[in-house]
Amino acid sequence: MSSSTDLFAEPDTLPAQRFRARLARTLIADGEGFATRDAPRLPLTLEGVPGDRHAGHARPADSRVPWYPRGTPIRNARQLTLVAPDELDAIARRLGVPEVRPEWIGANLVVEGVGRLTWLPPGTRLHFPGGAALAVEGENAPCRHAGAAVARACPGVAGLDLAFVKAAAGLRGLVAWVERAGEIAAGTDVELRVPTQRLWRR
Amino acid sequence: MSSSTDLFAEPDTLPAQRFRARLARTLIADGEGFATRDAPRLPLTLEGVPGDRHAGHARPADSRVPWYPRGTPIRNARQLTLVAPDELDAIARRLGVPEVRPEWIGANLVVEGVGRLTWLPPGTRLHFPGGAALAVEGENAPCRHAGAAVARACPGVAGLDLAFVKAAAGLRGLVAWVERAGEIAAGTDVELRVPTQRLWRR
Numbered sequence A, B: 001m002s003s004s005t006d007l008f009a010e011p012d013t014l015p016a017q018r019f020r021a022r023l024a025r026t027l028i029a030d031g032e033g034f035a036t037r038d039a040p041r042l043p044l045t046l047e048g049v050p051g052d053r054h055a056g057h058a059r060p061a062d063s064r065v066p067w068y069p070r071g072t073p074i075r076n077a078r079q080l081t082l083v084a085p086d087e088l089d090a091i092a093r094r095l096g097v098p099e100v101r102p103e104w105i106g107a108n109l110v111v112e113g114v115g116r117l118t119w120l121p122p123g124t125r126l127h128f129p130g131g132a133a134l135a136v137e138g139e140n141a142p143c144r145h146a147g148a149a150v151a152r153a154c155p156g157v158a159g160l161d162l163a164f165v166k167a168a169a170g171l172r173g174l175v176a177w178v179e180r181a182g183e184i185a186a187g188t189d190v191e192l193r194v195p196t197q198r199l200w201r202r
Helices: A003-007 A085-095 A144-153 A160-167 B003-007 B085-095 B144-153 B160-167
Strands: A017-028 A041-044 A058-060 A073-075 A080-083 A109-112 A125-127 A133-139 A174-180 A182-185 A188-194 B017-028 B041-044 B058-060 B073-075 B080-083 B109-112 B125-127 B133-139 B174-180 B182-185 B188-194
Touching (some): A017 A041, A017 A182, A080 A085, A085 A160, A144 A160, B017 B182, B080 B085
Parallel strands (some): B080 B109
Antiparallel strands (some): A041 A182, A073 B174, A125 A188, A133 A174, A174 B073, B017 B109, B017 B188, B041 B182, B058 B073, B080 B174, B125 B188, B133 B174
16 A cells, blocks of 8 residues: 555444433523422523533533633533433442432433443434433543532542542543523433544654 | 452543644634635634634534524634644645645634544643633534635636535545634744543443
8 A cells, every 4th residue: 555545444343323212301500509390391592401500502611621710701511510420320339329319419311221421432422302402521530519419419428529529430430512492301211323433643 | 350340440541631723814804705814913802803703602503503593692612723734735635736725715723743633532722821721522524615616726726616525525624623822933933731531432
């Protein structure tokens, strides 16, 4: 092969995947703090969940993006928080607590049957009955706010706030943004569309 | 290993990568059609390039997303179009034409020195001097509009519009959205930050 052919060789590639999972619960963070509460149906707009603390076209830069000055408006790709029951169970086992509930850590959607939700690649789409759709921004790295919420919910166990940050790495779910508006409902199916994946090496 | 350990085993993983490339040209589509023209500096807002035909928080669904009714407002993750000179050269060789110019096919940014621009994974960030930043939505699948533009620019070669769509697959560059506003300028460096990659399998 010539070098120009090599330059454009296919990298490690996985074709696009498509499958169904279950939207078990829908929740909203419309109270004082970080926690969410069940709302059997959720309207979605292009800004997220109306009335939810994470809604908006933009959000202020925070400690997750320390390369931007704190408070700078940046595009909000973290409108909704998604978790999976099997991953929360794994976190609970690691922490030695009976459970980690989605509402404690601010989850908006509980998605069952994906297998390995947190590692779905950025760009994955979730299509809901009725037409609403989300795009995956990426893994939701666990933070001390969520750890503190777990610690408050399990007062008998010491050090859970920091322990959560470690135990939940790779298991805390995803953040996503709304691609198409619409209403979603707990107890319905969701179709996942994983784009073609290629391992990119310099 | 227990089956619960297997469930959460690491998939094929590549660590995050960070490197510098060159923003060779900056262009804007502020005329009648699809084509762009050089603008030595470009302001970026969270809606894209002000005055460019692809600016906006939302865009109407088109033939690229046939699962949405045409015209439905969807979030605009295609604000800017990025191309690489080495990839455009490869398209030109495949087509048997002397060149494919970025401005013919509506490029906003010409980025040199990446190696394999089109296959950068979704979620890759581009950080520019002064603080503006883009997020990669993904590969820009070649369309007949771009093919028709190449055909008009090379009137001596028949069938280029359709030939372009095939020849440019995997080589036509990326689309991206603005994460942080700011001004960018041709002839400056850009830092690329490729996130951790994992091949996700069901």
